[in-house]
Amino acid sequence: MTSAMEFVLRPWSIAVYTWREGIRKKTLVGFLILSLLVIFGSSFLGTFLDATYTGDADVDMDLKLVKDICVTTISIFGILITIFISASVVPNEVENKVIYTVLSKPVSRLQYLFGKFMGVQLIVIINLLLMGGLFFIALYLRQNVLPTLLLWSILLTYFEFLIVSSFTFAISCTSTSPVLPTISGLFVYLTGNLTEYLNDVSQRSQQSGEIIDNIIGYIAQGLYITLPNLQNFSLKTQILNSQPNDPPTDVLITQLMIYGVVNAAVGFALAFWIFRRKEL
């Protein structure tokens, strides 16, 4: 086997191992089953809410409700799974000493970290495909039109998760337990979805001239500048209001994907910078 192949295959072996181990985590499987149940159950929600259909408007409302529940479920459970797995893969391996057996082999720290990160992404992608796939089928069966808009939404949601995952993963490299990185991951996700609000707070606080307001303004501005903007990754409004096979509008898909990859690269570089001299 050539050195180049060895260099690629080692992280890949670690990624597959991480994926196989990850999909057996009870918390993760619990989240996934719950989300699938919600998505599946939401298809019958209209029947429970109103047994007597009176016209197209009711059907539209019912469909909107189903879409709303499913998109929200995918976002909430998807991000919980992403943060949970990104926060735990490295600290858990340090705790159970598997990392010692791996790093004592001819595996560099970069290869190890890259393998773990790829494994996390495999888990995130497969979970997203399962949840999105079920939603896709449910929508198709209701409307008899291929909901291609949903596919774009799932794609962008993945890139949003990729960003959160990479920063959570980086923080997990500083920690011996998954608690701190999990909290940090939630913080990144929540504030990343509030960046416009942070910008607004920053601008308003400068107007009052009070010291406390100024400090809050600087903090909000600092967070606005440093944290990734995740608000543009959501196609929820379009999914709710457009036809299922409409193309996405007012969204720069390619730019968002590049933005996601660049941020993920920064997160991964940060993880490696922390991990390269970490004492295990």
Place this chain on the structure above:
Amino acid sequence: MSVVIETEGLSKVYEGALKGQDVHALTDLSLSINEGEIFGYLGPNGSGKTTTIKLLLGLIFPTSGKMKILGREDISSAEVKKQIGYLPEGAYYPDFLRGEEILYFYGRLYGLSGADLSQRVDKVIEEVGMTHARNRLLRGYSKGMRQRIGLAQALISDPQILILDEPTTGLDPIARKEIRDILARLRDRGKSLLISSHELLEVELISDRVGILYEGKLQTLGTINELLSDRDLNIEIAGASDEILSRLATKGLLKDDQVGDRVRLRVNEGISSYDALAMLKEENLTLLSVAPRRETLEDLFVRVVGDAQSKRSEN
């Protein structure tokens, strides 16, 4: 005989949050391990054994000093690591994998694949006596079986050096004997083994040389024969009064232990067994047994650690 592992003035200090809280985990360790030998690395908990191993494996970084493995200073390079097999203490292997799947995973990390990997897996599984359970899930393995699979993962690349942290701890006597036999066979095949252990009897039985560490400092180093060369004579008698015992003590026959009427005496160096027996005959004592006694590794360990503790308290 070439040296496979060499350290020179190796030290590791963990910095504390405040001044004066630094932990000196390892201090000025100079050590060499030769090709084809089993080196027993001993010390109480927290003495620096695992720190040394982690330094050698590049898992932590030295504060000062040098390390060489197979003559190379770049100990974290893939070429060096290919020649090292490591079994950590109490490592976890995932329950959802089969015995052979674990080995395929670790084998791939060494760059093995295809027929080469399959052959190596077959060979190490046979070597550790796990052929019958290779397709069983790890959750069905006993502690001894897990340890053997752990040993197999360390052997998967046929490394020149094996570093084993507590390889027999927690195992039953039969499993311990089996692991010991495997290690002896590896030594016979020219492998070099560094074994860190609390199981002093195990280490004594298989090691060629031992080093005893206490509070991060190497206290003694040598072959088993060099270190355990003192030979005593143990004599068991009955019916000795305190007066007789103190008389014997002045002549060099010291009371070692007493249970009821039975007294075990230790004969000081320089007194022949015949002289000792003559002294007992003179006192008209009942002789129960006479046996030569060699100092065990446990005795040496207790003595060395005890001396180190005394020196520390004097300072």
